[in-house]
Amino acid sequence: MIQIEKRDSPPEILETDGVDERRAHSVSYAHDPEAYQSGERSFEFDDSIYGHESVKSALIEAQHRKCSFCESKVTHVAYGDVEHFRPKSGHRQHSEEALRRPGYYWLAYEWTNLFLCCPLCNRRHKNNLFPLRNPEDRAQSHRDEIEDEEPVFLHPGREDPEAHIGFRKAVAFAKDGSTRGRRTIEALRLNREALMEVRRDYLATAFKEIRVLLRMVESGNLTSEKETEARQVLRRLMEQKRQDAQRDDRPFASMLCDALEKVEAQIPEE
Ligand SMILES: [Zn+2]
Numbered sequence: 001m002i003q004i005e006k007r008d009s010p011p012e013i014l015e016t017d018g019v020d021e022r023r024a025h026s027v028s029y030a031h032d033p034e035a036y037q038s039g040e041r042s043f044e045f046d047d048s049i050y051g052h053e054s055v056k057s058a059l060i061e062a063q064h065r066k067c068s069f070c071e072s073k074v075t076h077v078a079y080g081d082v083e084h085f086r087p088k089s090g091h092r093q094h095s096e097e098a099l100r101r102p103g104y105y106w107l108a109y110e111w112t113n114l115f116l117c118c119p120l121c122n123r124r125h126k127n128n129l130f131p132l133r134n135p136e137d138r139a140q141s142h143r144d145e146i147e148d149e150e151p152v153f154l155h156p157g158r159e160d161p162e163a164h165i166g167f168r169k170a171v172a173f174a175k176d177g178s179t180r181g182r183r184t185i186e187a188l189r190l191n192r193e194a195l196m197e198v199r200r201d202y203l204a205t206a207f208k209e210i211r212v213l214l215r216m217v218e219s220g221n222l223t224s225e226k227e228t229e230a231r232q233v234l235r236r237l238m239e240q241k242r243q244d245a246q247r248d249d250r251p252f253a254s255m256l257c258d259a260l261e262k263v264e265a266q267i268p269e270e
Contacts, residue, residue: 001069001154001161001184002254006062010111011054018049018109025105026142033141036102043089043105050109051082059116064249067118068156069126069188070195071252074118083117083126084108085155086146091130091138095187099128106142112157120195125188126153154184165190167255170199202252203259206244210237210263218268234267 010018025043028036035041049055059082065073067080074080086104093100107113117126132138133150154161164181165172172190174181185191213234216222222230238260245256 001071001156001165001190002248003160003162004063004068004115004156006111006157007058011052011058013049013052013054014109014111017046021046021049022106022109022142025108029102029105029141036105037140039101043102043108045088045105045108047082050084050114055114056080056082056116059114063116066116066249066251067121068115069121069184070118070190071254072118072195072198073251074116080116081119081122083115083122085113085115085153085157086151087128087130090128092128093131093135095129102141103128104139104146107146115156120192121188125192129187131183131187152180152183153187154180162254162257165254167258169259170196170203170255172255199252199255203255206241206256207259207263210234210241213237214263214266231270238264238267 028041028043032041036043060074060080065080067074068083084104084107086107088103088105088108090099090101090103092098104113131152133152137148137150139146139149154164161181161184164175164178165185166175167173172185174185189195213230216230217227217234241256241260244250245253245260247253250256
C-alpha cells in the first residue's frame with residue numbers, strides 16, 4: 001500500500017449529479033431517521049455517478065491502474081471497482097456483527113471517499129467492515145463530523161501507509177507493532193496466498209540478475225578484475241531498481257522498496 005495523490009478538484013459529475021443526490025438523501029433521512037436506521041427504508045445509490053467513466057479514469061490516473069490496497073494492477077478497467085472508503089450502505093465494527101444502517105450515505109459521491117480497488121480487496125474482504133478506534137465517535141448522519149472519527153483502516157489518500165505496513169520478502173507485516181497496520185493487513189487479507197504468490201514471482205524476477213551477481217561477488221572466486229566488473233554491473237542494476245521502486249506506477253512498489261534495502265545490505269564491502 002502506498003499513498004495516493006488524487007487531484008484536488010472532483011470530476012464534474014460528482015459536483016453536479018452527485019451533490020443533487022446527496023442533498024436528496026439528506027432530506028429523506030432528516031424526514032425519517034428511524035426508518036433508515038432500522039432498515040425499513042434504504043437508500044438507492046446511483047453507480048452511474050460514482051462509477052462514471054470520468055470518475056474511474058481520474059482514479060486510474062491517480063492510482064496508476066493499481067488497487068489502492070493490494071497494489072495489484074487492475075489490468076482491465078471493467079474489473080476495477082470504485083470503492084467507498086467509508087461504506088455507503090451500512091457498516092460493521094467487527095466482521096461477525098450485523099450490518100448497521102444506514103452507513104455513510106452522504107459520502108457516496110464524495111471524491112475523497114472514492115478509490116479504485118480490485119474486486120477481491122473490495123467485495124470479498126473489506127466489504128462493509130469499517131472499524132473505528134472508538135465506535136462511540138461514529139458519525140451517524142450528514143449532520144455529524146467524520147473528522148471526530150479515528151478509523152482503524154489506513155486511508156491511502158490521507159496518510160502514508162508505508163509508515164505502518166512493511167514487507168519481509170513477499171509478506172506484509174505491521175511496522176513497529178502498528179495496530180492499524182496489522183488490522184488493515186488482516187481485514188483486507190493482504191497476505192492471502194494467491195496474492196503472495198504473485199508478489200513472490202514478482203520479487204524473484206525483479207532480483208534475478210542481481211542475485212546471480214551477488215553470489216559471484218560473495219563466492220570470492222573471482223579474479224580482482226572480474227570482481228570489479230561484476231560490482232560495476234551490480235551497481236548499475238541496483239540503481240535501475242532504485243529508480244523503479246520510486247515509480248508509483250510499479251506494481252507492489254512498497255514491497256520493492258523494502259526488498260531493495262535488504263539486498264543493498266547484503267552486498268559485501270569492497
Ligand atoms: Zn486489491
